[in-house]
Amino acid sequence: MKSIYKISLVALAVIGLSACNQEQKTTETAANVELKTEAQKQAYSVGASIGKYMSGHIKEQEELGLPVDRSLIITGFSNGLNDELKLTEEEMQTVLQTLDEKLNEKRQAQATALAEKAAADSAAFLETNKAKEGVVTTESGLQYEVLTPGTGEKPKAEDTVQVHYVGTLTDGTEFDSSVARGEPAKFPLNRVIPGWTEGVQLMPVGAKYKFVIPAELAYGDRDTGTIPANSTLVFEVELLSIEEAPAPTAEAAPEAHAH
Numbered sequence: 001m002k003s004i005y006k007i008s009l010v011a012l013a014v015i016g017l018s019a020c021n022q023e024q025k026t027t028e029t030a031a032n033v034e035l036k037t038e039a040q041k042q043a044y045s046v047g048a049s050i051g052k053y054m055s056g057h058i059k060e061q062e063e064l065g066l067p068v069d070r071s072l073i074i075t076g077f078s079n080g081l082n083d084e085l086k087l088t089e090e091e092m093q094t095v096l097q098t099l100d101e102k103l104n105e106k107r108q109a110q111a112t113a114l115a116e117k118a119a120a121d122s123a124a125f126l127e128t129n130k131a132k133e134g135v136v137t138t139e140s141g142l143q144y145e146v147l148t149p150g151t152g153e154k155p156k157a158e159d160t161v162q163v164h165y166v167g168t169l170t171d172g173t174e175f176d177s178s179v180a181r182g183e184p185a186k187f188p189l190n191r192v193i194p195g196w197t198e199g200v201q202l203m204p205v206g207a208k209y210k211f212v213i214p215a216e217l218a219y220g221d222r223d224t225g226t227i228p229a230n231s232t233l234v235f236e237v238e239l240l241s242i243e244e245a246p247a248p249t250a251e252a253a254p255e256a257h258a259h
Helices: 009-016 023-031 038-063 070-081 089-130 194-200 252-258
Strands: 135-137 143-148 160-169 174-177 185-188 208-213 233-243
Touching: 038 070, 089 135, 089 143, 089 208, 194 208, 194 233
Parallel strands: none
Antiparallel strands: 135 143, 143 208, 160 174, 160 185, 160 233, 208 233
């Protein structure tokens, strides 16, 4: 949510994490809330915006193993609104900076563990998959399997292709799908991950292939959020059509030949 309330955890807490005087009173008020006038809607939206923003931080903190006392968050919110702080702003700044440092350490440790697990899982998956009947492994390490043969032309790296695809992690978790969106994807073949650039050039139009793409031909040690670092990716790709790249002009041809 883009809003003036979506600011850093430290800054938000120092300004005042506050909402109501008592948890019980909050529950009673919430049950009888009226949102008829524009002013009521504005006031509610301010509180809901902050609460929604904070809920994500609280959930992450708990998942990282750092306990959260929700009743004290409500008390602090109330104290902040009423300017009855039990700690100075300097003390809160120090406490929250320390919390941020701990959270960052936990995030880094979690990311490292996930990357190590993904590397081990990927190696095992690639080893098992390459032994399956019908699977071909190229010199680069890309693995592919023909699900449906095609009879059309094959694209070049410079061409633009239109495809339908489903992308999953090795455990079957789907992270992207043109099929789910109900609309084919279209892009220059040399502008995607190396595993796609290499693999789709093997496909004639009308074919459907399954690609198992090692991390070094995908996103490597980068963590994209939905794809952990060191992940091997599995794609089922159907090549729908090709738009050939324009031929080089007469003036550009000698320069290209020189390279």
